[in-house]
Amino acid sequence: MPDLSEVVKILEEVEQIIKTSEVNEKDKELVQLILIKNMNIEAELYAKYLNGNSK
Numbered sequence: 001m002p003d004l005s006e007v008v009k010i011l012e013e014v015e016q017i018i019k020t021s022e023v024n025e026k027d028k029e030l031v032q033l034i035l036i037k038n039m040n041i042e043a044e045l046y047a048k049y050l051n052g053n054s055k
Contacts, residue, residue, distance in 0.1 A: 023031055
């Protein structure tokens with residue numbers, strides 16, 4: 001099983017990329033995809049947290 005500390009590192013990298021990126025109209029679909037993926041990740045993580053276990 002992957003180490004969750006690696007996930008934190010990756011998310012910090014993603015956060016930095018987003019903070020330093022300029023988003024324009026042509027990036028709208030990519031931003032939407034990122035938001036959807038983020039919501040899916042959050043939902044999965046909350047479910048695991050609330051259930052106290054993983055799938």
